[in-house]
Amino acid sequence: MDIFYTKDHEWVKVEGRSGVMGISAYAVKQLGDITYVELPEAGKEITKGVVVCTVESVKAASDIYAPVAAKITEVNSALESAPEKMNASPEEEGWIAKLEISDPDASKGLMTAAQYDEFVKSLG
Amino acid sequence: MLDACGVSGVEDLFADIPADLRAGELALEKGKSEFELMREMEKLAANCPTPGISFTGGGFYDHFIPSAVDALSQMGGFLTAYTPYQSECSQGTLQALYEYQTSICRLTGMAAANASVYDGGTALAEGTMMAARKTGRGKIVIDGCLNPLYRDIVKTYFSSGDFEIVEIAPLNCALDREKFKAELAGGAAAAVLQNPNFFGTVDDYSDVVKAAHSAGALAVGSFYPVAAALLKSPADTGFDIATGEGQSLGIRLSFGGPYLGYMAATSGLARNLPGRIAGATNDEKGRRGFVLTLQAREQHIRRERASSNICSNQNLCALRALIYLSLVGKKGLREVASLSRDKSEYAKERLGAIGGVTIKNNAPTFNEFVFDTAVPGTALLDAMAERGIAAGVALGAFYEGCEKSVLISFTEKSRKEDIDLFAEKLEEFLRKKR
Numbered sequence: 233m234d235i236f237y238t239k240d241h242e243w244v245k246v247e248g249r250s251g252v253m254g255i256s257a258y259a260v261k262q263l264g265d266i267t268y269v270e271l272p273e274a275g276k277e278i279t280k281g282v283v284v285c286t287v288e289s290v291k292a293a294s295d296i297y298a299p300v301a302a303k304i305t306e307v308n309s310a311l312e313s314a315p316e317k318m319n320a321s322p323e324e325e326g327w328i329a330k331l332e333i334s335d336p337d338a339s340k341g342l343m344t345a346a347q348y349d350e351f352v353k354s355l356g
Numbered sequence: 357m358l359d360a361c362g363v364s365g366v367e368d369l370f371a372d373i374p375a376d377l378r379a380g381e382l383a384l385e386k387g388k389s390e391f392e393l394m395r396e397m398e399k400l401a402a403n404c405p406t407p408g409i410s411f412t413g414g415g416f417y418d419h420f421i422p423s424a425v426d427a428l429s430q431m432g433g434f435l436t437a438y439t440p441y442q443s444e445c446s447q448g449t450l451q452a453l454y455e456y457q458t459s460i461c462r463l464t465g466m467a468a469a470n471a472s473v474y475d476g477g478t479a480l481a482e483g484t485m486m487a488a489r490k491t492g493r494g495k496i497v498i499d500g501c502l503n504p505l506y507r508d509i510v511k512t513y514f515s516s517g518d519f520e521i522v523e524i525a526p527l528n529c530a531l532d533r534e535k536f537k538a539e540l541a542g543g544a545a546a547a548v549l550q551n552p553n554f555f556g557t558v559d560d561y562s563d564v565v566k567a568a569h570s571a572g573a574l575a576v577g578s579f580y581p582v583a584a585a586l587l588k589s590p591a592d593t594g595f596d597i598a599t600g601e602g603q604s605l606g607i608r609l610s611f612g613g614p615y616l617g618y619m620a621a622t623s624g625l626a627r628n629l630p631g632r633i634a635g636a637t638n639d640e641k642g643r644r645g646f647v648l649t650l651q652a653r654e655q656h657i658r659r660e661r662a663s664s665n666i667c668s669n670q671n672l673c674a675l676r677a678l679i680y681l682s683l684v685g686k687k688g689l690r691e692v693a694s695l696s697r698d699k700s701e702y703a704k705e706r707l708g709a710i711g712g713v714t715i716k717n718n719a720p721t722f723n724e725f726v727f728d729t730a731v732p733g734t735a736l737l738d739a740m741a742e743r744g745i746a747a748g749v750a751l752g753a754f755y756e757g758c759e760k761s762v763l764i765s766f767t768e769k770s771r772k773e774d775i776d777l778f779a780e781k782l783e784e785f786l787r788k789k790r
Contacts, residue, residue, distance in 0.1 A: 268652070270627065286661075293652035295661065 236342035302331035413765025450646035465591025466620035476601025477509035479617030487546035501553035529555035556724035606680025630664030695768035724765035
């Protein structure tokens with residue numbers, strides 16, 4: 233399974249046509265304690281770059297954008313009662329949605345883990 | 357300061373307000389002292405017609421206000437029209453808001469309430485917006501029996517953006533159920549209802565709410581809080597969002613405001629509520645305290661994706677409602693409601709017995725009803741005003757074909773002798789007209 237990142241700090245893990253998305257450890261650190269995740273609805277079709285859901289932290293309410301075009305197959309309902317999972321494990325237990333990816337070349341234009349590390353460093 | 361703003365005079369600051377909407381010159385002589393001015397204003401005030409007996413309602417009612425409401429709400433620590441952000445120096449006000457929200461939840465049976473919005477119409481429009489946001493749909497089905505002022509406000513709210521408003525015309529002063537349900541089935545966002553409706557008709561909308569839910573729509577209602585003390589609660593009827601005009605809860609009629617819009621919703625919709633919400637918490641020493649909460653919904657944090665642009669509440673009016681509800685209590689509010697209904701039933705009987713008067717409501721009513729005569733409603737009201745009686749609201753201005761209809765309302769303050777006097781005057785007037 234390959235992991236890719238967006239400039240808006242979402243990650244997507246891709247295996248064939250199936251994917252999982254969430255937000256990066258860097259994003260979570262910037263947000264501070266996450267207090268609420270307004271989850272998307274399973275079954276919803278999303279195009280790349282649209283607002284998928286909203287994450288509220290003690291500092292802000294942030295929109296989370298779709299890293300790829302896809303259909304949402306499952307959402308992480310555990311976040312409803314335990315949003316802190318996003319802080320504790322942003323790239324594993326804190327996943328937001330499982331996806332059925334529309335475009336086989338969806339990862340084009342996204343950053344690899346190494347590229348994303350560089351990107352984050354450049355942000356200072 | 358004008359220089360800093362880059363304008364040449366005070367007048368320029370009002371340039372955005374169209375000239376025909378501005379107050380213009382006051383018809384007062386210049387150079388009067390404060391004392392002279394007061395005397396002039398008192399003279400003017402004395403000219404205002406104040407009918408001795410009023411049966412005017414239509415969404416705003418002349419209920420009794422205990423003196424303690426004035427005394428307590430005017431305490432220095434409470435007397436603010438604004439929402440307190442700074443919780444460390446606003447505990448009293450925040451606690452009052454929290455308790456106000458609790459009382460609204462108890463009244464409606466809903467799980468969460470906000471700290472109020474401007475008035476009942478705004479509350480209903482904001483509630484309908486919640487449904488549109490939550491469902492992601494744009495079709496709003498509203499009952500033509502909603503207060504016409506509320507309907508106008510809802511339409512104004514939805515006039516921009518990709519929305520469609522379908523209004524179902526009233527059927528015998530009540531909801532045209534079949535037509536309304538048929539519209540819901542076409543992918544509606546919200547079913548918008550009022551109980552009792554504008555004509556005073558009481559309804560149990562359980563079946564309509566069910567139809568809304570099976571169509572994937574939310575049910576939004578406006579509820580007269582005094583009637584709510586007697587009727588099946590909005591929550592028990594299945595409503596998702598309950599709103600209403602809180603003026604009847606200790607707030608004076610004051611020629612149209614300020615009033616109080618209350619809003620409450622199911623727990624799943626709490627984060628979709630607009631405006632201020634007071635919450636209870638514990639401070640670092642474990643002591644109970646109160647704060648404004650869930651602020652990430654609001655525009656000062658969420659900008660253009662906020663749940664609403666509404667950014668204030670009716671703090672003082674909400675406080676008055678809380679004091680009123682605390683003073684009368686559960687039993688007292690039921691008494692107010694029962695008395696209002698009983699007076700209305702008595703009047704219905706008296707008026708119904710007069711030749712040439714037809715009661716229009718077929719279904720049960722709460723504290724108001726509609727009657728027709730052979731005389732235009734406005735002419736009837738003018739004639740009664742000459743006799744010192746404000747006999748209600750003429751419906752011709754709001755509904756086509758209702759030129760001869762009058763909406764009349766009663767509260768616990770309506771005296772039997774006043775109702776009798778009105779019935780006599782009305783009978784006499786109609787007899788002469790024949």
